Amino acid sequence: MTHIRGDYGNGTLSDQIRSSVCRNINGLDIHYLEAGFESKNNPLVVLLHGFPELSYSWRKIILPLSELGYHVVVPDQRGFGATTGWDNSYVTDLSSFHMINLVRDILGLVSALGYKEVKSVIGHDSGAGVAGWSALIRPDVYGSVVMMSAPFTGSPTVPFNISNNEGINLEPVDTIGDDLAALERPRKHYQHYYRTRDANSDIMNSKDGLASFIRAYYHHKSADWDGNAPHPLASWTAEELAQMPTYYIMDLGDTMPEAVSKYMPTSREINSCKWLTEDELAVYVSEYERTGFQGGLNWYRSGGSVGNRQKLELFSGKKVEVPAMFIAGKQDWGIYQRPGAIDRMRDEVCPRMGDIQLVKNAGHWVQQEQPEDVINYLSDFLTGLD
Secondary structure, three states: OEEOOOOOOOOOOOOOOEEEEEEEEOOEEEEEEEEOOOOOOOOEEEEEOOOOOOHHHHHHHHHHHHOOOOEEEEEOOOOOOOOEOOOOOOOOOHHHHOHHHHHHHHHHHHHHOOOOOEOEEEEEOHHHHHHHHHHHHOOOOEOOEEEEOOOOOOOOOOOEEOOOOEEOOOOOOOOHHHHHHOOOOOEEEHHHHHOOOOHHHHHHOOOOOHHHHHHHHHHHOOOOOOOOOOOOOOOOOHHHHOOOOOOOEEEOOOOHHHHHHOOOOOHHHHHHOOOOOHHHHHHHHHHHHHHOOHHHHHHHHHHOOHHHHHHHHHHOOOOOOOOEEEEEEOOOHHHOOOOOHHHHHHHHHOOOEEEEEEEOOOOOOHHHHOHHHHHHHHHHHHHHOO
16 A cells, blocks of 8 residues: 555645555555544545546545544546546456446455454445445445435346246336437437447547536536426336436437537636536546546446446346435436336335435535535444434
């Protein structure tokens, strides 16, 4: 373990938050932020970011959570930030980004830090998937789990009928791409776009520049954009999905930078944004200028692959056995982008799930937009485990 980059965070992080690297973890040198490390008796809490985020995305949560008596560890996950050892090319072997391997990354880090148990694993966005799978696969290690902004729907169903030894079509061919393109206003799903070869270069070479792209993307998916008024969707059909904003259901001919640039915040909105200042935005820009986005985009490509699904079928029917909680912004469409997902999580996959907490005046970036509310929910949840 080596302390690195004393200037990490562009002067926006407390001196009590340390930036370190843990080497040789499942082929990676994992960069992580931490606080509460002074006492070896502090229970471990692990925070996992999503896309396009970094460990830095938890900056408003790390110190307050550590002040409750926890050792808080926040890694840059495979494909992101200052973690190295992953291949950032489009033609990489996607098996390294399979969910099982992402879970293994975090378990390796926990073990390398000397812990056998984790008080809670907490994930946001795609990090919620890693958190959920970590708790499902290793309930002996992870004592609880919190998913944020992305409902965790558990394992895929094994595609055969055991009693009759017959193959069954549990996952019919999804024609949503064709159906969206055939709408009167032709559209496409953002995940389909993110799997394309051009997605990374589109973002990195966007005409307005990387800083403007990140600013617009974060603004558009936040409560600051008054167009975010999410509601449940009735079904996985093109007509229903097309109700979502264009950061999820894009116009067919747009790149993502083109989609979000139409909603670039005004100078007044930028200056009044307290949850993402220009100094904080500069941290994202400097990290993504160095790495590009392909590592994170490979999560989308891997997640939709046959190989990833086949590995996860091993856990078909298994539920999350540990206490669970879900937190999201009230203005976050991510809750509803998969119709029925939040109900499946609560009613089937996580039988020990408490209340679903929807935070007012927060969109998709709930832990950045309203950190005080998130800390309060986490504090009550973790205290209730004792």
